[in-house]
Amino acid sequence: MNLFSYLCPTRITFGDGTASGIGDILSEMAVSNPLIVTDKVLVEKGVLDPVLKSLADSGLKEVPIFQDVPSDSDVDCVRRAVELGKSKNCDSLIAVGGGSVIDTAKVVNIGLSMGGDLLDFEGINNLYSPLMPMVAVPTTAGTGSEVSAVAMIKDYESGKKLLFGSRFLYVNAAVLDPTMLVTLPPRLTAATGLDAVTHAIEAYVAMGANPITDSLALQSLQLLFQYLPIATASGDNLEARAQTLLASTMAGMSFTNSGVGIVHALAHTVGAKYSVHHGIANAIFLPHGMEFNIEASAARYAQVWTYLCTAFSGCSSANKALGDKFVSVADPVQAAYQLVNAVRELLKDCSLPDKLRDVKVPEFSESSLQELAETAMTDPAIMFNPREASPDDLISILKEAY
Amino acid sequence: MSIFSSTDELQEVMAELWREIRATPEMAEKLIASRLIVQFRYREPEGLLTVDCSDGKELKIHVGQTDIKPLIEMSMKADIAHDFWLGNVNVPMALMMGKIVSRGPTPKALALLPVIKPAYQIYPKVLEIRGKSSQLAG
Numbered sequence: 001m002n003l004f005s006y007l008c009p010t011r012i013t014f015g016d017g018t019a020s021g022i023g024d025i026l027s028e029m030a031v032s033n034p035l036i037v038t039d040k041v042l043v044e045k046g047v048l049d050p051v052l053k054s055l056a057d058s059g060l061k062e063v064p065i066f067q068d069v070p071s072d073s074d075v076d077c078v079r080r081a082v083e084l085g086k087s088k089n090c091d092s093l094i095a096v097g098g099g100s101v102i103d104t105a106k107v108v109n110i111g112l113s114m115g116g117d118l119l120d121f122e123g124i125n126n127l128y129s130p131l132m133p134m135v136a137v138p139t140t141a142g143t144g145s146e147v148s149a150v151a152m153i154k155d156y157e158s159g160k161k162l163l164f165g166s167r168f169l170y171v172n173a174a175v176l177d178p179t180m181l182v183t184l185p186p187r188l189t190a191a192t193g194l195d196a197v198t199h200a201i202e203a204y205v206a207m208g209a210n211p212i213t214d215s216l217a218l219q220s221l222q223l224l225f226q227y228l229p230i231a232t233a234s235g236d237n238l239e240a241r242a243q244t245l246l247a248s249t250m251a252g253m254s255f256t257n258s259g260v261g262i263v264h265a266l267a268h269t270v271g272a273k274y275s276v277h278h279g280i281a282n283a284i285f286l287p288h289g290m291e292f293n294i295e296a297s298a299a300r301y302a303q304v305w306t307y308l309c310t311a312f313s314g315c316s317s318a319n320k321a322l323g324d325k326f327v328s329v330a331d332p333v334q335a336a337y338q339l340v341n342a343v344r345e346l347l348k349d350c351s352l353p354d355k356l357r358d359v360k361v362p363e364f365s366e367s368s369l370q371e372l373a374e375t376a377m378t379d380p381a382i383m384f385n386p387r388e389a390s391p392d393d394l395i396s397i398l399k400e401a402y
Numbered sequence: 403m404s405i406f407s408s409t410d411e412l413q414e415v416m417a418e419l420w421r422e423i424r425a426t427p428e429m430a431e432k433l434i435a436s437r438l439i440v441q442f443r444y445r446e447p448e449g450l451l452t453v454d455c456s457d458g459k460e461l462k463i464h465v466g467q468t469d470i471k472p473l474i475e476m477s478m479k480a481d482i483a484h485d486f487w488l489g490n491v492n493v494p495m496a497l498m499m500g501k502i503v504s505r506g507p508t509p510k511a512l513a514l515l516p517v518i519k520p521a522y523q524i525y526p527k528v529l530e531i532r533g534k535s536s537q538l539a540g
Contacts, residue, residue, distance in 0.1 A: 005498075005499050005500075120505075122505070122506055122507065122508075123474075123475075123503070123504040123505040123506055123507075123508050124497040124498075124502070124503065124504045124508050125497065125500050125502070125503040125504065126503060126504065126505045160507065161509075162507075163507075163508060163509060165497070165508075167500070207492060207494070207495060208494075208495055208498060257498075259494060259495075259498070377513060377516075378509050378510065378512070378513030379509065380494065380508070380509045380512055383492075383493070383494035383512055383515070384494055384495075
């Protein structure tokens, strides 16, 4: 067996209403002056209320809130949040939101804890001491940022993406409260859910996959195939919200230790260039990326397929459709294609687009194809892909996905 | 015990390797086009080597301390560098496992990994010339 290391130091608290226990979690961490990082929509919808009430019950009534995190966060936003945290002498952070909010809060934590210029800490393993205690409360089920060791933000001034990766970027506690997701609209539920599906599938075949990440990815996929269509169609179904939230976190624990692959590389590239939501871009590229990888990973995809067939074979009458859909086949390549087809059907079940042209991406010119392929070749995600890809391979996938 | 017995030996081997890379157009041209300045910081034994392509015209090699400010720093044990040039290290995995520390826009450096692959064939020859061919078994 290959050498590997696995790390997830984050304490995970799961269940309906757990966000109401944040005050206790902070007390256990011996901190008393948190900075809340979130976005305006969540504040307006009242999603933050249980967190604020819990803090007030713990005697924290005047908690500073930074609510200006945009959907695509940047250095300027981080610097403003750091200033607020400094001015209020904050000793900890609470991130309430989706991936952009949690990533932003992680980088704010670097600024508050380390001081100096943020850019000095850009890179991998470039932090040398623990940061302030931080709690993350995800309000989407997809990014896995609450259990990942990385954070990515934009620097609009230089036009660059900044990547921070360090074991000190794991948050101390993740609070998985399904009730925090009930107002998430169907399309965002589906898009973020497909981000989680992509994490799990890419993690399973990635260069860094190991038995621990495998088990997390498999269980995550079982939950997502079963519950994501339900959570998308019925946002107030707390059971479906709970299972997809759990699955997203498990997929996050998997990919942050194994890597992702070609689908993420293309999704990052096209998403940044044409402002396509990350989850939707992943959803569109996933079947194509899997088909490209079958040459190297048919046996691994077949393992996933077999696992899902076994898991769904004993489904109750309510889920009989799953049992009928997931039927075991002996040939690994055929099984791999069955998995690809199941992903395509999941996209349909969740009413997600499966072509780039359907999400307002303009038709590619030869030069734009070349540029996109070259950019995707430099994306760190592609380094973990199980099959080496050339720019021509990427251009073929881009054309197919259009 | 490290593959390299001293800072001088380590830096001489790495500098020689980079001179060979500079003399190989298929690698040099793409590295120069990147306009990156990458500094390699070694430990056990300590060593420092800076590759400067910032002017887009030539690949300059600086051994030891320098005033040049690198865009990217890569820090690692000298033995990890040795294994890397033998083609035995997956850099993203080494970063993930904390064996390599990078500072700055790491993806830009990772993007050049395919470019320098031909150097895996050159490195054993550099070791051989330096009388270190016994280290090839790793």
